[in-house]
Amino acid sequence: MNTKKIESTEERKKLKRAARKKAAPKAKRASTVARGSMKKKVKQMIKGQAVRKR
Numbered sequence: 001m002n003t004k005k006i007e008s009t010e011e012r013k014k015l016k017r018a019a020r021k022k023a024a025p026k027a028k029r030a031s032t033v034a035r036g037s038m039k040k041k042v043k044q045m046i047k048g049q050a051v052r053k054r
Helices: 009-022
Strands: none
Touching: none
């Protein structure tokens, strides 16, 4: 929802809340989809000395 043109914060809040209520609820996450803590972590590349440019 675009509320950039509305200056009043209270008015903007009211509109956003109404839009949120009107929006369809999101579907539940499937059991096969991993949540953030369950996802495989990517190993960080080893930090070494930077190669000097010639």
